[in-house]
Each structure stands twice: as structure tokens, then as C-alpha cells.
Amino acid sequence: MKSLLSLLGLCLFAHAAHAGPSINVGVVYDYLDGDKSTYLKRIFNGGTSTAFVKVEVLEILYDEQGVAKEVPLQTQLDSSARDGLMASPARLIVPANGLQGTRLVFLGERNNERYFRVRYIPVVPEKEDAFAVTEEEREAYQSTLQAGVSVLAGYGTVFFVRPKDTRYDTRIENSGAQYALHNNGNSVIEVDEFKNCVVGKADDCHPTTKNHVLPGRTFSFDKEAGREYRFKLVEGQASKDQVVKG
Template identity: 25%
Template sequence: MKYVMYVIIIFLPCFSNANITLENMYYDLSSSIEKYQIANSDKDSAIYVKVVIKEASFHGDKLVEKALDDETEILVSPQRLVIPPLAMVPFRVIRKPTDQFKLYRVYFTPVSAGDLNVAMGNSDDKTVKSGLNLRIGYGTIFFSNPDKQVFDTRVIQLSKESFVLENRGNSLVTLRRMSYCQQDGTCKDNAVEYLLPGQSKTLPRNSFVADVLEGKSRTVQLFEAQLKVGKI
């Protein structure tokens, strides 16, 4: 069984003097086990990192998190990492198949050298400095689509000024290469946004959405002249 998982990187302020980075901004996990890498761009200090996973959901525009009901549902291995200076280390994402859309937030956060050594059964490691040297931590959002995907993206409201795009399917929809300006004068160009199942988005009538991406098989270009209420 296969499923799709997308990852969005969200930057979280932490401490100072070092950086951790992931290879890409977005990931597509198409098998039960995938391997990625995390890097340390600091040339002097190793970084100690632990991984914490939360189940997440949107209540309106607010992202709400809670502990996993089943801790084996999604795993990042190893859950504690030591990243040497200017090095990359691998980690794996292991995910059970699901019959519904899932959302997770995964934190890569700093820990002290002592805490990590105790957790790993090693109290003699003197080759690294304190894990509190981390300047930027990472929180990642994992979108996991069900094995049987259903796509139903619709324009549900249409006026002279705006339209509402709604995802009535059970899987993530990606809006790519978007260009539009709001009434307050703020503009976006070549933006990428997402519609989770059940979510809707109001856009100005003159918006240009080059791609409404439903999975990997269907892409719809959305222009003002083509707008009509109903399934796109």
C-alpha cells in the first residue's frame, strides 16, 4: 500500500551560534520508509537534536497539537541526533498506511550534550559542545494522504470582487504559481499554498493560479475568465 506525505518546513527561533538545515523545503514520501538527511552548517560545534512528534489539526486558522494516540503511527529514527560540524547525518521517517488524511508536526529541538549522552547510554563523549548552541530549530508539518485518494476541488462562491475555492476531497490540494493582490495593497507572486481536506480559501477575482494540483495526475489552470461555480 502506498500513500503520499508532504512536508512543509516552519522556522522556529531557538538559541545562537549554529544552524541545522534539511535538504529540501517539501518532501513526498511514497513508501513506508524514507531516508533523509539533516545538516549542521556550523564549522566549530556539533549539535545535539531530539525529535518530538505531535498530531496536529486546524481549528479555523489555528493549528492545534496533541500527543499521538499511537506512538508507532509515525516514527522518526533515530529520535536523538548528534550532528558533527559541517556534516550531514541521515534519519528515517517510518509511517503506517492510513485510510484518512493525517497531519503531524515534527520538532527538531536542541538538547544539552549531557541529556543526549545519557539518553544514548554514552556519558564520555567530549568531542562536542553544548546542544544549546542551536540558533535555528525546525518544526516540520507532515501531510499524509490516504491510500485511496478522492479529489473534489470546487469554486463554491463567486462575486465581482472574489471567489471561494474549497477542497471537498480527502487529500491535499496544492495551489502553485499563484499571483494576486489584496484590497490592502499586499501582493503575492509565484506563491505556493495548500488546501487541506475541508478547507476553503477566498481569493480576489483577478487572481491567477497557474496550477491547481490534485495529487500527481491532474493539474488545472485557473484564470478569471474561466471562473464558474462548480467543480473545476
């Protein structure tokens, strides 16, 4: 299965670098619980000039082999089809050293878990972008950026929409040579802060990882003598520390 980590990434939009907007979207994984339909996402601008941010949403679909692809939402193609994730507003004006929020709203059926890629893209406002600025303000902003060398950096996040009737059912198999977690529930679970270390040497470890296990999938690793494996098993709001000896 193509890792959800591969669906993330920093989208760099080189534009002109001593001053300019610099946005921060916080965590890159967000989760909408089964009893909620809206989620507030806050965007911080730590730069020295206003950030004009476009919010774009794509749905992540998996085929039978677990390969992911991103597709446009039907709601973007047909305004009468209300099924998917929408950002309101989808255009943000974030002042320097300021904060703005967009509300992510899910409309449609919640029988199965669904996944979305949400992109937050700083732009130089154009007429067609629907930002509430005059032509004079747009030109002045563009001239300000062009006076220096600025990098407009956008971020992609992954948004999980849990089923309405969320059910967790994690099965563990701990054999002599391998450890496996099977997600038999209907919502994603996390193997968070996964550490593979030499026993008794907390500073002799492989890089720490975060892993998402989708419904019907398995996370496993081979156990090696003299090593221990520590992680948090996260099922929604519940988190359990796990230690596995090699």
C-alpha cells in the first residue's frame, strides 16, 4: 500500500527571500470523529506580509492493491452534488503574525471511512481568485513581493473522515519472529512514535515513525534479538503504550 506519508509533502512555490508571508498549518494529519461534521483548521502567518491562501480539497481513493490516487470532488464538478469535504471559506487573507481559520465541512454518507488531501496554497491574488481586494491593492502587494526575494510555501495535509458508527477492533499477533497488528475495525488506527532501539540504549534507535493502519490492513515488523520496540497504539481518542521485546 502506498503510504499516506507519500501523499504529504511541502509544495514550494518559488516567487521572489528576505521578507514575505510564511504560513504554518500545524499538524499534517487531522481526524473528523464519527459524531462530528465540521472541523476548524487554523492557519498562522509568521511572515512579514499578508498571506493570501487558497484551500483546495481532493479525495484520496484506494484500489484493491492499496494504491492511492487523488481525484477532484464531485461537489467541485457539480454544485448540486453534496457529497464530500468542503472548506469554508476556501480563500483566506491572513495578516502578518496573524491567525485565520477555515471550517472543513463534510456532507454526505458516513457508512465508510473516507480520506482527503487538503492543500493550503499561498498565492499572489489574481482577479479570478475571488479575494476581496481591489486591483490597486493586488498590484501593490505584487510589487512588494517583487522588491525582495520571497518564497511562497504551501502545505498538503491528510484529512480522515471516520464513519458515523466508528468501531475499533485491533487484533495482535505476537509470534517468536514477528509482531503484527491487524485492523479489523472500520476506522484508521495509528502506530505512533514507533521506536526500534537496542535494549538498554535509548539513544541507539532507528528514526521514529508514525504509521496509519487503514481498515482491513496490517502493520507488522520482524523482531530481532537484543532490540525492543516501543510505540503508542492509538484508536481514536484512546492511546495505549506498547513495548515489544525482540
